[in-house]
Amino acid sequence: xxxxxxxxxxxxxxxxxxxxxxxxxxxxxxxxxxxxxxxxxxxxxxxxxxxxxxxxxxxxxxxxxxxxxxxxxxxxxxxxxxxxxxxxxxxxxxxxxxxxxxxxxxxxxxxxxxxxxxxxxxxxxxxxxxxxxxxxxxxxxxxxxxxxxxxxxxxxxxxxxxxxxxxxxxxxxxxxxxxxxxxxxxxxxxxxxxxxxxxxxxxxxxxxxxxxxxxxxxxxxxxxxxxxxxxx
Numbered sequence: 001x002x003x004x005x006x007x008x009x010x011x012x013x014x015x016x017x018x019x020x021x022x023x024x025x026x027x028x029x030x031x032x033x034x035x036x037x038x039x040x041x042x043x044x045x046x047x048x049x050x051x052x053x054x055x056x057x058x059x060x061x062x063x064x065x066x067x068x069x070x071x072x073x074x075x076x077x078x079x080x081x082x083x084x085x086x087x088x089x090x091x092x093x094x095x096x097x098x099x100x101x102x103x104x105x106x107x108x109x110x111x112x113x114x115x116x117x118x119x120x121x122x123x124x125x126x127x128x129x130x131x132x133x134x135x136x137x138x139x140x141x142x143x144x145x146x147x148x149x150x151x152x153x154x155x156x157x158x159x160x161x162x163x164x165x166x167x168x169x170x171x172x173x174x175x176x177x178x179x180x181x182x183x184x185x186x187x188x189x190x191x192x193x194x195x196x197x198x199x200x201x202x203x204x205x206x207x208x209x210x211x212x213x214x215x216x217x218x219x220x221x222x223x224x225x226x227x228x229x230x231x232x
Contacts, residue, residue, distance in 0.1 A: 002029070002093040004084055004115065004122055006102035008129020009047045012226075013205030016130045017048065024127060025051050029092040030058045032084060034107050036066040043206070043226070044097040058092075064107050077107070081114040088122045099226075101129045105155070105176065133174050136201035136228055139211050144230070145172050156181045160188060167192055167231065175229040185229070186219045194231050202227035 005024050010016035017025075025031065025048055033045035042061055052059070062083065064076045080096075087094045102108040103126065115122060133153065137144050145151045149171035154162060156178045163185065166173045178185060178200075189198055195215035202210040202224045212218045218229075 001122060002088045002091050004088050004124045005093070005095040005127060006106075006108045006112065006124070007095050007097050007127045008101040008106075009044050009097050009099060010130040011100060011132040011135040011205035012043055012047055012203065012209075013135070014047055014050055016135065016205055017051070018127065018129065021127050021129065022051050024125075025095055025097070026053075027093070028057065028095040030060065030087045030094045032060045032062055032080065032094060032096045034064050034080075034096075034098065035061055036064060038063050044099045047099070048097060073110075077110045077114060081111045081118070084111070085115065085119040085122060088119070098129070100131045102126050103128075104131055132176075132201075132204050132226070132228060133230075135204045136199070136211075137230060139204055139209065140199045140201060140213065140230065142199055142230055142232070144174075156185060160184050164188055164192070167194065171232065173231040175231065177225070178227055178229055179223045179225055182223050189215070189231070197232040199230045200227065201230070204228075 005028065007021045007024055009021060031052060033042040035042045062080050065072050067073065084094050084096065096108055098106045098108055100106065115124060151172040152166045152170045153174045154166055156163065156175045157180055160181060163175065189195060198215060198218060200212040200218040203226050212221060
């Protein structure tokens with residue numbers, strides 16, 4: 001029985017990969033990379049290309065559809081978990097790679113539950129990764145929290161009411177997945193006077209990285225899916 005590793009590969013910059021992640025990725029037999037669409041490139045896989053040997057290691061790209069249809073999602077999770085378990089039971093070590101961290105808004109959370117329930121004897125090791133939040137704050141040189149300040153992380157899809165409540169309660173609000181509600185969020189920030197304390201970061205750590213601190217530029221921008229906002 002081989003081990004399964006969940007490896008956080010960071011936000012997209014190969015230099016932000018941990019030494020432990022690199023060591024494991026070089027050693028495993030199988031690497032499974034998630035994508036939302038079969039036609040798209042896996043950001044996680046692109047991040048680690050220089051550390052792997054595709055002539056020796058098997059690379060599997062598995063689709064996890066971007067949908068709210070839970071039946072489709074459960075099917076994708078179950079298929080991926082079964083695939084991972086099959087390799088592990090044959091004595092082949094597997095690394096499931098994910099951008100950011102495996103336990104922070106990651107698909108691996110669902111796979112972990114299935115693996116523990118249905119294949120409890122398979123050893124699982126989780127390798128943490130640098131989150132997009134930490135990387136974005138570093139690129140913008142903006143402190144996330146200090147002293148007694150409090151911070152909250154909200155997927156913008158939670159709704160504008162939750163975002164407004166957070167802005168009234170916390171010194172730092174980090175919004176993820178801002179694309180679907182972007183115009184509404186912009187209106188809220190204007191109404192609450194947060195124009196001068198908002199930072200927008202897109203595709204942090206990648207060649208397509210963009211850091212915007214001027215509110216007029218943020219409001220005029222059309223955000224990518226991999227974007228976030230830090231609001232002080």
